Amino acid sequence: MDEFERFDPALFGLWTETPVYGDGLVMEDTALADTVRGVLLETKSADGAISPGEELRQLLNEMTVEMRDQFSTFRRMRTSAEAALEGGDDAAQKLARADVKAATDAMSLIVRTLEKVDSLQRQLARDREAAADRAADEGGYEEAKARFLKMIEDRANEEAHRLYEAWKRDGPPDWVAARLESQGAQSADVAAGAGKDRGQDGDVIEAFRPGHAADRDCP
Known part of the structure; x- marks a missing residue:
C-alpha cells in the first residue's frame, strides 16, 4: 500500500x-x-x-x-x-x-x-x-471618538444643570459672588471717572459761552 x-x-x-x-x-x-x-x-x-x-x-x-x-x-x-x-x-x-x-x-x-x-x-x-481587521480599526476609531465626545458633552451638560440648580437654591458660589462684587466695583469706578470728566468738560464749555462773566470783565 x-x-x-x-x-x-x-x-x-x-x-x-x-x-x-x-x-x-x-x-x-x-x-x-x-x-x-x-x-x-x-x-x-x-x-x-x-x-x-x-x-x-x-x-x-x-x-x-x-x-x-x-x-x-x-x-x-x-x-x-x-x-x-x-x-x-x-x-x-x-x-x-x-x-x-x-x-x-x-x-x-x-x-x-x-x-x-x-x-x-x-x-x-x-x-x-x-x-x-483594517475596516474594524478604522470604523472603531471614528466610533470611539464620537462616543467619547458625546460622553464629554453629556457630562458637561449634567454639571451645568447641577450648578444652575444650586445657584437658584443657594445663590452664587463664593468665588462667583466675589468676582461679581469686584466687577461691580470696577464698573462704579469707571462710571465715577466718566462723570468727573463730563463735569470738567462742562466747566470749560461754560467758560466760553457768550455772556459769561469772564467775557464781561474783558475791556
Missing part, C-alpha cells in the same frame, strides 16, 4: 467566506458537490456584484470538488489495472502497467493541485481577515 492508498481527499474541504465553528466537516464527495452547487445557485440569485476575491474562493471550491472526484476515479482505475497485472498475456500486462503509471501520475498531479488550492484558500482567508 503506497501513499495514494492512504491519502484521503476528504481532508480538502470547502472554504467559507468567514470561519464557521461548530459545523461538522463535509466528508462525502456527493454532499460536498451538492453544497457547492447550492452556494453557486444562491450566489447567482443574489443581488449585487461579487468581489474578485469571492469569485476566486468559489472557483477554488469548485476545483476542490472536481479534483476530489477525479482522484477517486483514478484510484479505482489503478486498482483495476493492478488486478489485471496478476493474469493475462504480456500485452494485457503491458497495457495494465501503462494504466497503473498513468493513474499514479494523475493522482500525484491531483494531490499537488489540491495542496496548491488549499494554500491559495488559506492566503485568501488571511487577506479577508486582514481587510476585516
Whole structure:
C-alpha cells in the first residue's frame, strides 16, 4: 500500500467566506458537490456584484470538488489495472502497467493541485481577515471618538444643570459672588471717572459761552 492508498481527499474541504465553528466537516464527495452547487445557485440569485476575491474562493471550491472526484476515479482505475497485472498475456500486462503509471501520475498531479488550492484558500482567508481587521480599526476609531465626545458633552451638560440648580437654591458660589462684587466695583469706578470728566468738560464749555462773566470783565 503506497501513499495514494492512504491519502484521503476528504481532508480538502470547502472554504467559507468567514470561519464557521461548530459545523461538522463535509466528508462525502456527493454532499460536498451538492453544497457547492447550492452556494453557486444562491450566489447567482443574489443581488449585487461579487468581489474578485469571492469569485476566486468559489472557483477554488469548485476545483476542490472536481479534483476530489477525479482522484477517486483514478484510484479505482489503478486498482483495476493492478488486478489485471496478476493474469493475462504480456500485452494485457503491458497495457495494465501503462494504466497503473498513468493513474499514479494523475493522482500525484491531483494531490499537488489540491495542496496548491488549499494554500491559495488559506492566503485568501488571511487577506479577508486582514481587510476585516483594517475596516474594524478604522470604523472603531471614528466610533470611539464620537462616543467619547458625546460622553464629554453629556457630562458637561449634567454639571451645568447641577450648578444652575444650586445657584437658584443657594445663590452664587463664593468665588462667583466675589468676582461679581469686584466687577461691580470696577464698573462704579469707571462710571465715577466718566462723570468727573463730563463735569470738567462742562466747566470749560461754560467758560466760553457768550455772556459769561469772564467775557464781561474783558475791556
